[in-house]
Amino acid sequence: MPVTQQLYxxxxxxxxxxxxxxxxxxxxxxxFITDSFFLFVFTLIFIFAIYAASWNFLANSGQGxxxxxxxxxxxxxxxxxxxxxxxxxxxxxxxxxxxxIGALSVLIQVSVLLVGGLISAGIGxxxxxxxxxxxxxxxxxxxxxxxxxxxxxxxxxxxxxNGISGxxxxxxxxxxxxxxxxxxxxxxxxxxxxxxxxKSRMGLAFRAIHGNEAEAKMxxxxxxxxxxxxxxxxxxxxxxxxxxxxxxxxxxxxxxxSPTNSFLPLIMTVIGGLGTVSGPVIGAIFLTSVGQxxxxxxxxxxxxxxxxPFFPKVGYVGPPLTYLIIGVILLAIVxxxxxxxxxxxxxxxxxxxxxxxxxKTK
Amino acid sequence: MDIxxxxxxLTLIWGVAIGCIxxxxxxxxxxxxxxxxxxxxAHGQFLMIGAYLTWAISVAAGLNAYIAILVSMALVAGLxxxxxxxxxxxxxxxxxxxxxxxxxxxxxxxxxxxxxxxGDQSQQIVSPFSGLSLNLQSFSITYDxxxxxxxxxxxxxxxxxxxxxxxxxxxxxxxxxxxxxxKLMGINVEKIYMITFALGSALAxxxxxxxxxxxxxxxxxxxxxxxIAFAIIILGGLGSIRGAIVGGLLYGIAEQMATLFLGGxxxxxxxxxxxxxxxxxxxNGIFGEKGE
Numbered sequence: 001m002p003v004t005q006q007l008y009x010x011x012x013x014x015x016x017x018x019x020x021x022x023x024x025x026x027x028x029x030x031x032f033i034t035d036s037f038f039l040f041v042f043t044l045i046f047i048f049a050i051y052a053a054s055w056n057f058l059a060n061s062g063q064g065x066x067x068x069x070x071x072x073x074x075x076x077x078x079x080x081x082x083x084x085x086x087x088x089x090x091x092x093x094x095x096x097x098x099x100x101i102g103a104l105s106v107l108i109q110v111s112v113l114l115v116g117g118l119i120s121a122g123i124g125x126x127x128x129x130x131x132x133x134x135x136x137x138x139x140x141x142x143x144x145x146x147x148x149x150x151x152x153x154x155x156x157x158x159x160x161x162n163g164i165s166g167x168x169x170x171x172x173x174x175x176x177x178x179x180x181x182x183x184x185x186x187x188x189x190x191x192x193x194x195x196x197x198x199k200s201r202m203g204l205a206f207r208a209i210h211g212n213e214a215e216a217k218m219x220x221x222x223x224x225x226x227x228x229x230x231x232x233x234x235x236x237x238x239x240x241x242x243x244x245x246x247x248x249x250x251x252x253x254x255x256x257x258s259p260t261n262s263f264l265p266l267i268m269t270v271i272g273g274l275g276t277v278s279g280p281v282i283g284a285i286f287l288t289s290v291g292q293x294x295x296x297x298x299x300x301x302x303x304x305x306x307x308x309p310f311f312p313k314v315g316y317v318g319p320p321l322t323y324l325i326i327g328v329i330l331l332a333i334v335x336x337x338x339x340x341x342x343x344x345x346x347x348x349x350x351x352x353x354x355x356x357x358x359x360k361t362k
Numbered sequence: 363m364d365i366x367x368x369x370x371x372l373t374l375i376w377g378v379a380i381g382c383i384x385x386x387x388x389x390x391x392x393x394x395x396x397x398x399x400x401x402x403x404a405h406g407q408f409l410m411i412g413a414y415l416t417w418a419i420s421v422a423a424g425l426n427a428y429i430a431i432l433v434s435m436a437l438v439a440g441l442x443x444x445x446x447x448x449x450x451x452x453x454x455x456x457x458x459x460x461x462x463x464x465x466x467x468x469x470x471x472x473x474x475x476x477x478x479x480x481g482d483q484s485q486q487i488v489s490p491f492s493g494l495s496l497n498l499q500s501f502s503i504t505y506d507x508x509x510x511x512x513x514x515x516x517x518x519x520x521x522x523x524x525x526x527x528x529x530x531x532x533x534x535x536x537x538x539x540x541x542x543x544x545k546l547m548g549i550n551v552e553k554i555y556m557i558t559f560a561l562g563s564a565l566a567x568x569x570x571x572x573x574x575x576x577x578x579x580x581x582x583x584x585x586x587x588x589x590i591a592f593a594i595i596i597l598g599g600l601g602s603i604r605g606a607i608v609g610g611l612l613y614g615i616a617e618q619m620a621t622l623f624l625g626g627x628x629x630x631x632x633x634x635x636x637x638x639x640x641x642x643x644x645x646n647g648i649f650g651e652k653g654e
């Protein structure tokens with residue numbers, strides 16, 4: 001009974017309604033903004049939102065990873081390779097040249113992504129076993145080390161992964177709007193699931209470990225077990241994000257294991273707000289938009305003509321300038337507002353509310 | 363490739379030369395950790411900046427590259443003071459993750475500032491010994507690598523004297539043992555932090571100069587050496603200078619041997635594999651003390 005009752009409570013709760021509204025709004029956006037560039041940016045944002053949220057989930061249990069690209073990469077490679085094999089099998093079975101589009105292919109796409117996530121979680125379990133005893137920078141360096149090793153392994157077994165030259169996965173769901181819907185369904189579900197876990201008893205244990213591991217152990221929490229669980233859940237979602245990412249940009253090679261990809265979710269989470277639900281999403285929106293806006297044609301041209309002459313050694317000032325600014329923003333956030341943009345928005349909102357109330361009393 | 367006794371000896375010597383550079387970098391990282399209990403993940407970026415400054419000074423002023431290293435050490439030490447004052451001091455004592463975040467921000471700033479100023483092409487510092495090498499019967503080794511070993515030894519001896527024999531060194535050692543007690547003894551801990559950070563940065567800059575003479579470098583050069591230096595001090599024990607020296611040599615030789623026997627793509631991965639295995643067995647490093 002309690003399970004069905006809980007489910008009923010959940011379906012009636014404000015959180016669930018908010019979720020439905022979120023999903024509806026997100027799904028409707030591309031109908032009003034039909035520009036394909038915006039659709040591209042939005043899809044990318046929500047893929048990175050899952051990725052950043054998975055990193056944030058891990059950080060909530062007191063573990064900071066500097067090598068999350070391992071799981072992005074494993075999820076991506078696994079789903080792309082498995083998807084490729086399935087599509088070959090189906091095409092061989094049906095005797096057609098292209099994949100038929102329909103409910104079946106959506107089902108295949110979703111299960112391929114889930115399998116990618118599961119494989120990533122499996123590797124996550126193994127790596128997590130190595131990591132549970134480590135703290136702070138030891139953990140950071142070891143997770144980073146695994147991302148370097150993953151790149152080397154992928155090069156070593158190139159005949160299986162095709163990682164050196166890279167390859168394009170076979171799409172089951174057509175790109176553009178249908179894929180966008182797929183991505184936001186995954187994003188909304190993933191973020192909601194991670195939120196629910198954080199609200200549950202297990203989440204309480206995670207937060208206790210984050211607060212003080214020694215004390216958590218003292219009050220009877222099996223810290224190693226819970227840290228491992230957090231690791232596996234986080235890597236599962238990172239793997240799903242990896243699968244979506246690979247299917248979205250339609251290419252995967254060894255560069256997916258790069259440090260840039262490892263640092264990305266961390267920067268998004270910190271800028272957005274560490275330890276909050278909306279933080280990673282805000283960070284993903286912020287960072288991805290800044291990055292994408294700077295690559296648009298008009299901005300490129302403007303930057304080249306206005307700032308280009310000052311830096312004659314670089315072909316195009318955009319990317320280094322972006323990363324420089326991101327670095328400055330990251331520093332400013334950590335030093336001046338450690339709770340991220342989320343807390344700034346909250347303060348601003350509270351300020352507005354009190355202003356209004358103040359007006360009423362006059 | 364034929365692996366003969368000659369190539370193995372050559373690889374050993376290369377390993378020692380490269381190990382010496384890493385040793386210098388690791389010592390800088392280690393002194394900062396020992397005194398401030400801070401891990402600066404942007405330490406390799408100081409190496410990169412040091413290499414670029416050495417290159418720029420030796421090109422612009424026509425200085426001998428080895429003298430330019432001294433100038434660049436002084437400049438990077440100054441940069442270190444500014445960085446410590448305005449970033450790390452503000453997050454010191456808060457959550458450990460914040461230090462990692464600040465380092466990451468610094469990495470982005472340094473790398474891209476260097477990219478904007480010096481461009482994306484690789485550079486190499488021209489030293490007076492460039493192109494010259496010592497020829498023995500079966501192999502030859504460039505003079506620059508031999509000189510690098512001597513420079514590192516000289517810098518480390520000077521550094522050891524500073525720590526062991528001077529009043530500032532004494533204050534640094536006191537602060538590393540307990541900053542609270544050091545404060546009570548009348549040591550200006552903040553000043554010691556500043557000096558330590560400047561010293562660590564200067565060591566990184568020296569490593570950068572030597573690195574730039576032996577290898578070509580670009581704006582992204584700093585990332586890998588940071589990680590390697592970190593691996594070395596974990597091998598040798600956080601805070602132990604002697605450990606950093608032994609660890610640096612071991613690492614340099616292991617890396618070159620891995621390249622020789624397994625191929626280039628494995629040179630860093632093998633080192634990490636070693637590091638991970640060690641940390642799984644001993645979560646606080648080989649010589650590290652047990653925490654909490």
